[in-house]
Amino acid sequence: MNHRETAQALKKAMEFYGGLGFRYLPISEKKVSELLMNTVADDAPVDSGTDETIVSAADKDRALQELREEIGDCQRCKLCRGRTNIVFGEGSSHARLMFIGEGPGRDEDLQARPFVGEAGKLLTRLIEKMGMKREEVYIANIVKCRPPNNRDPEEDEISSCRPFVERQAQIISPDVIMSLGRVSAQSILGMKMPIGKLRGNFFSFNDIPLMPTYHPAYLLRNPKDKWLVWADAQKALSKLKNRG
Numbered sequence: 001m002n003h004r005e006t007a008q009a010l011k012k013a014m015e016f017y018g019g020l021g022f023r024y025l026p027i028s029e030k031k032v033s034e035l036l037m038n039t040v041a042d043d044a045p046v047d048s049g050t051d052e053t054i055v056s057a058a059d060k061d062r063a064l065q066e067l068r069e070e071i072g073d074c075q076r077c078k079l080c081r082g083r084t085n086i087v088f089g090e091g092s093s094h095a096r097l098m099f100i101g102e103g104p105g106r107d108e109d110l111q112a113r114p115f116v117g118e119a120g121k122l123l124t125r126l127i128e129k130m131g132m133k134r135e136e137v138y139i140a141n142i143v144k145c146r147p148p149n150n151r152d153p154e155e156d157e158i159s160s161c162r163p164f165v166e167r168q169a170q171i172i173s174p175d176v177i178m179s180l181g182r183v184s185a186q187s188i189l190g191m192k193m194p195i196g197k198l199r200g201n202f203f204s205f206n207d208i209p210l211m212p213t214y215h216p217a218y219l220l221r222n223p224k225d226k227w228l229v230w231a232d233a234q235k236a237l238s239k240l241k242n243r244g
């Protein structure tokens with residue numbers, strides 16, 4: 001227990017005993033003052049460390065915001081023609097775990113948020129089962145505009161958009177990335193191997209460990225394979241623990 005926690009526990013104890021009718025504790029007022037003064041002094045470096053973390057998180061927020069501004073009303077590939085919204089990505093700028101999917105679907109295109117449909121609900125449940133909240137991770141896609149009729153993004157579209165997700169990963173600098181589905185894994189890795197062979201193995205995406213797994217939309221159609229995704233998630237979790 002650090003000094004701040006000690007002071008909080010002391011305050012709580014005083015409130016508790018005060019509520020029971022006690023008017024003093026067997027400790028002098030001077031001693032309490034000293035303890036609280038030490039608390040401030042001892043906690044000062046911790047506060048300054050916290051400030052550094054805040055600055056770092058603020059820098060990352062700013063860098064992501066600048067990237068979003070750079071993308072602007074993007075017309076860099078033909079997917080711009082059918083989109084309602086650009087789906088930039090969302091989550092914590094200092095996430096330790098990042099998910100990269102394929103591209104927005106209908107719900108995502110309408111709401112300008114990644115993974116909000118049925119597949120998104122399944123992804124949220126996976127994140128929670130991994131012991132995290134959705135807002136603690138970062139979620140993005142290989143392409144930021146919805147392909148017509150949910151077709152796979154084409155090579156030229158991927159190469160136009162991929163630099164943006166690379167920049168997001170570079171800014172956030174997570175400890176682990178999980179790619180979701182065949183298109184995402186193959187685009188990131190530049191390999192044509194089937195997702196069934198890629199999943200379950202760690203690769204590297206710009207020096208960040210990358211675990212490919214199935215897309216949640218695939219799991220909606222093939223729920224029997226959920227255990228495979230859970231096995232991949234457990235490997236990602238143990239990598240996070242090792243790098244923590």
Ligand code: SF4
Pocket residue numbers: 071074075076077078079080086143144145157160161
């Ligand atoms: S998919 Fe990417 S590159 Fe293409 S228009 Fe949308 S934001 Fe621009």
